Amino acid sequence: MKNLNEMRNVYVAGMGLIPWKVYDKEHYDFGSEALLNALNDAEMSWNEMQAAFCGSVYQGTGSGHQLIKEIGLTGLPIVNVENACSSGSSAFRLAYLMVAAEICDVAVAIGMEKMPKGPIPSTAFLPWELASGFNAQMANYANETIEYMEETGTTLEDFSRVTVKNRKNGALNPNARFQKPVTLEEVMASRVVATPLRLFHCCPLADGAAAVILCSEDKLKSKSRALTVAASVITSGVYGEGMMMSSTMASLKYPPKEGLVELSVRQAYEATGYGPEDMDVVQAYDTMASAEIWDIEKLGFCKKGEAAKLLKEGVFDIDGKIPLNTDGGLMSRGHPLGATGLGQICEIINQLRGEAGKRQVKDAKIGLAHAMGAGPNSSVTILKK
Amino acid sequence: MTIEKMTPIDEGFWTKPVNADEEIQLIGSKCSECGELFFPEKNKNWCIHCYKSALKKVLFSRKGKIATFSVVMQKPAGGFYHGGAPYCYGCIDIEDGIRIKSLISTDDYDSLKLGMDVELVIEKLWDDKDGNEVSTFKFKPV
Numbered sequence: 299m300k301n302l303n304e305m306r307n308v309y310v311a312g313m314g315l316i317p318w319k320v321y322d323k324e325h326y327d328f329g330s331e332a333l334l335n336a337l338n339d340a341e342m343s344w345n346e347m348q349a350a351f352c353g354s355v356y357q358g359t360g361s362g363h364q365l366i367k368e369i370g371l372t373g374l375p376i377v378n379v380e381n382a383c384s385s386g387s388s389a390f391r392l393a394y395l396m397v398a399a400e401i402c403d404v405a406v407a408i409g410m411e412k413m414p415k416g417p418i419p420s421t422a423f424l425p426w427e428l429a430s431g432f433n434a435q436m437a438n439y440a441n442e443t444i445e446y447m448e449e450t451g452t453t454l455e456d457f458s459r460v461t462v463k464n465r466k467n468g469a470l471n472p473n474a475r476f477q478k479p480v481t482l483e484e485v486m487a488s489r490v491v492a493t494p495l496r497l498f499h500c501c502p503l504a505d506g507a508a509a510v511i512l513c514s515e516d517k518l519k520s521k522s523r524a525l526t527v528a529a530s531v532i533t534s535g536v537y538g539e540g541m542m543m544s545s546t547m548a549s550l551k552y553p554p555k556e557g558l559v560e561l562s563v564r565q566a567y568e569a570t571g572y573g574p575e576d577m578d579v580v581q582a583y584d585t586m587a588s589a590e591i592w593d594i595e596k597l598g599f600c601k602k603g604e605a606a607k608l609l610k611e612g613v614f615d616i617d618g619k620i621p622l623n624t625d626g627g628l629m630s631r632g633h634p635l636g637a638t639g640l641g642q643i644c645e646i647i648n649q650l651r652g653e654a655g656k657r658q659v660k661d662a663k664i665g666l667a668h669a670m671g672a673g674p675n676s677s678v679t680i681l682k683k
Numbered sequence: 684m685t686i687e688k689m690t691p692i693d694e695g696f697w698t699k700p701v702n703a704d705e706e707i708q709l710i711g712s713k714c715s716e717c718g719e720l721f722f723p724e725k726n727k728n729w730c731i732h733c734y735k736s737a738l739k740k741v742l743f744s745r746k747g748k749i750a751t752f753s754v755v756m757q758k759p760a761g762g763f764y765h766g767g768a769p770y771c772y773g774c775i776d777i778e779d780g781i782r783i784k785s786l787i788s789t790d791d792y793d794s795l796k797l798g799m800d801v802e803l804v805i806e807k808l809w810d811d812k813d814g815n816e817v818s819t820f821k822f823k824p825v
């Protein structure tokens with residue numbers, strides 16, 4: 299088995315985003331716009347693409363093909379990737395591996411989703427669990443949240459500060475679904491959806507798409523804006539870890555020595571030689587306000603129970619020591635399942651290129667994006683200048 | 684999966700006492716190699732912890748403690764759940780050493796606390812379209 303660092307370098311040639319909002323158009327309409335934006339950004343022509351991986355969850359059979367038909371069928375292999383909320387980052391990893399393993403020189407990753415209305419009808423559950431109402435994902439997060447609060451003493455107000463921070467960042471992101479800040483009072487006064495979590499602790503849904511073109515060094519049109527993919531890792535589930543969102547129960551007899559997120563980020567750190575201290579900007583997985591808090595801890599940026607204090611001190615602000623979810627995260631961007639993981643990577647690209655506008659982190663050279671997905675999956679991407 | 688025809692909660696999940704003095708218990712699997720417990724009972728003889736074919740049927744204690752819970756204000760999407768809302772579910776740590784996901788039965792959601800002692804009950808979840816009562820296991824504060 300090859301290590302990631304034994305393969306050739308892979309570069310980000312271009313990225314494409316569109317505003318994330320509620321579209322009347324279909325996924326292939328706005329998804330193909332994101333792809334054209336990426337093509338433009340990479341200064342490449344469409345027939346240079348040698349493989350396409352298209353992440354989505356609810357778009358159905360051949361959804362990537364539908365999208366690419368809008369751009370042109372060239373005979374290139376199109377593979378559709380369904381990996382829940384990490385579909386986009388899974389597509390990215392497949393494109394990365396194709397180039398790293400020298401199977402092709404240019405590959406494109408796409409993530410897109412036109413969301414069904416209302417809460418997410420996850421089918422990652424057994425029939426008896428669905429009949430029992432155990433697929434209420436907000437309640438599954440709430441169960442993890444109450445356990446985390448009990449263990450660490452973190453409060454609802456602490457979690458609410460995540461929403462306030464991310465909505466503040468989202469106000470600086472012209473592509474975010476929500477571009478209006480909220481106050482701590484507004485978050486705390488929003489209606490309860492699943493105790494103890496309130497509506498403003500949950501990320502909103504949105505339709506959206508993102509595309510990233512990866513290539514070998516010789517295919518780059520412009521070296522000045524190119525970034526290197528330092529690591530792209532996915533791990534899927536470890537025995538004994540309780541993740542109610544993915545319908546796995548904690549084992550009381552055999553709890554895991556290392557959790558899923560910790561495993562994936564360790565593999566990414568080992569492949570790159572970097573540690574959390576090297577990261578200039580981070581995109582963590584904030585489906586729920588509480589999830590961002592425990593995610594940044596699991597990614598190794600601080601010890602369990604410390605994140606709330608650091609958040610309050612401003613460490614995770616754009617001008618803080620560890621800028622976190624600088625584009626507003628899922629909380630502002632919205633959560634088009636298949637696009638989310640790739641959208642996070644696009645923000646790291648923007649930041650490292652110095653093209654993040656009003657939300658630019660000073661001198662950002664290395665960044666990390668982390669997406670979870672029901673299954674469970676955990677995907678970590680590290681990019682560097 | 685057509686929801687109309689599906690038996691929502693598998694009745695093989697718990698025992699059916701013949702005599703009035705016997706109590707209902709949840710049915711699971713125990714691995715005789717590693718001791719790991721599973722609920723519901725595994726339908727194939729394979730331990731997903733130690734990868735041995737060493738599972739035996741086991742009955743669990745009726746008693747446990749609330750490890751986590753959440754009161755859900757609205758029914759989840761998908762149309763699979765036909766019970767009432769708000770409803771409550773969480774994780775119950777059973778005395779035998781297994782965590783089970785379960786609906787929690789109470790008239791007073793505000794009284795629920797982590798670590799609370801709970802006991803197994805069988806309760807109606809809903810009536811199906813033929814008027815048959817569909818029941819499920821829940822845990823209820825003692």
Ligand SMILES: [Zn+2]
Pocket residue numbers: 714715716717718719730731732733734735737
């Ligand atoms: Zn075993």
